[in-house]
Amino acid sequence: MTLETLSTSKSHGGVQGVYRHASAATGTDMTFSVFVPPQAGAGAKLPVVFYLSGLTCTHANVTEKGEYRRACAELGLIFVAPDTSPRGEGVPDDPDGAYDFGLGAGFYVDATVEPFARHYRMASYILEELPGIIEANFPADMGAQAIMGHSMGGHGALTLALANPGRYRSVSAFAPISSPINCPWGVKALGGYLGEDRAQWRRHDATALIEDGARLDALLVDQGDADPFLAEQLKPELLEKACRAAGIPLALRMQPGYDHSYYFISTFMADHLRWHAERLRFR
Numbered sequence: 001m002t003l004e005t006l007s008t009s010k011s012h013g014g015v016q017g018v019y020r021h022a023s024a025a026t027g028t029d030m031t032f033s034v035f036v037p038p039q040a041g042a043g044a045k046l047p048v049v050f051y052l053s054g055l056t057c058t059h060a061n062v063t064e065k066g067e068y069r070r071a072c073a074e075l076g077l078i079f080v081a082p083d084t085s086p087r088g089e090g091v092p093d094d095p096d097g098a099y100d101f102g103l104g105a106g107f108y109v110d111a112t113v114e115p116f117a118r119h120y121r122m123a124s125y126i127l128e129e130l131p132g133i134i135e136a137n138f139p140a141d142m143g144a145q146a147i148m149g150h151s152m153g154g155h156g157a158l159t160l161a162l163a164n165p166g167r168y169r170s171v172s173a174f175a176p177i178s179s180p181i182n183c184p185w186g187v188k189a190l191g192g193y194l195g196e197d198r199a200q201w202r203r204h205d206a207t208a209l210i211e212d213g214a215r216l217d218a219l220l221v222d223q224g225d226a227d228p229f230l231a232e233q234l235k236p237e238l239l240e241k242a243c244r245a246a247g248i249p250l251a252l253r254m255q256p257g258y259d260h261s262y263y264f265i266s267t268f269m270a271d272h273l274r275w276h277a278e279r280l281r282f283r
């Protein structure tokens with residue numbers, strides 16, 4: 001596998017890069033960004049935080065607006081930001097061009113329904129292929145991985161961690177889709193990618209996974225109370241109820257006045273990275 005470097009820039013003493021490769025998982029080129037902090041060098045292996053973005057995003061949204069580099073440089077964290085779907089010639093999109101399905105909206109599942117099953121394999125990409133690329137090309141300690149995400153990416157972070165116990169040392173989310181089986185974005189995506197057998201959907205729903213026995217050691221979630229998607233799409237109360245019943249320590253921080261944007265995410269990004277660093281380092 002050849003990794004093509006699209007750009008590198010020095011930032012906060014480290015290096016912010018953007019890279020592209022031919023993905024075996026998706027059958028397309030995939031682009032991602034990586035920030036390597038200044039602690040790299042002399043054989044040091046550093047903990048890795050994977051950040052999964054939301055609907056309509058590429059790697060660029062959090063890279064340009066997430067304001068994570070100062071904290072990662074202080075804490076010695078590598079920060080990886082993948083794309084949210086396969087893209088390119090032959091990759092099918094939403095038939096109506098809607099923003100909530102298809103390109104930019106892979107939902108971090110492996111599709112089983114045609115025409116999406118060929119390329120829409122974002123779960124395999126995030127869980128298997130991308131970590132291999134990070135391990136082979138960056139000074140990463142793959143025994144110390146964390147995952148976080150926003151909205152659709154929050155759903156991705158929660159479900160991939162819940163379904164793969166022990167894989168990530170810590171998990172957090174900004175405004176996650178807490179129960180896709182119970183919201184319009186999720187019903188459309190899971191139906192489109194996995195088909196109409198709703199029993200299959202529960203393995204891709206954080207709240208249902210917890211109800212069905214999956215566990216996390218701890219969970220940090222920030223949610224703005226002025227988020228326009230809060231009531232219809234995000235429903236943190238469902239996640240909160242499931243965590244309470246399961247005994248999962250959930251820090252759900254309702255943030256007054258904040259919306260769904262990167263102004264919200266960037267405000268609390270350093271809190272999340274500190275929370276991950278504590279769990280990545282001391283365990």
Ligand SMILES: N[C@@H](CCC(=O)N[C@@H](CSC=O)C(=O)NCC(=O)O)C(=O)O
Pocket residue numbers: 053054055056057061065099150151152153260261262
């Ligand atoms: N109305 C918007 C909807 C898209 C949107 O808000 N996307 C969010 C994530 S929503 C859940 O996954 C986002 O992160 N956008 C990118 C950004 O830089 O803010 C639309 O039509 O675009």
